[in-house]
Amino acid sequence: MADKLTFSQEISNLMYEGHGSPLKNCIQCGTCSGTCPAVEFMDQTPRRLIGMINADLKDDVLNANTSWVCASCYHCTVRCPAKIDIAGAMYATKRYSMWNKTYSDDLVGPVFSETFMKTIVRSGRSYEPILAPTYIFGFGAKEFYQEVLGATKMMLKGRIPVLPPRIKRIKNFRNMIRHIIPMGDEE
């Protein structure tokens, strides 16, 4: 019987890229953390997260908000002296959390991502009025009002459609993405 994959192997397997070095090549230099514009909002720095993945500290990695706070700017990936795709590892960690339902309930990111994916699978297009409820209620009253006002103005000017758009040949589209992501009930 094949050996069970370790957590670090599972995360590595979820990194779809053909480029970049293995996560095990990390030398813990801290360049990724030093260059990250979002590090102050993270529970664990990118350097620590990569170290924790390599140490198979699965629960600690999944309990950290780090990958959900990552802005996907790729600064870390570009600057890593070991040529590790750290941003790709952040995506892989998010995929693992989503597919295994291991994310913390107080995070906005997983709900937003799930709603986004469902919207895309159903219609082939993103639609902001469906996405907005996943994060807008976390705003203060003033920001909430400004968001609603801005969205209403854009809708009146035709920048946001009143009804959700839907692409032609949606079944073909779904058949295509079925090969990439688990579709669950969305088929």
Ligand code: SF4
């Ligand atoms: S920049 Fe690369 S080698 Fe340095 S700590 Fe980050 S992942 Fe590891």
Ligand code: SF4
């Ligand atoms: S890709 Fe994410 S982790 Fe890397 S520097 Fe940008 S925000 Fe930080």
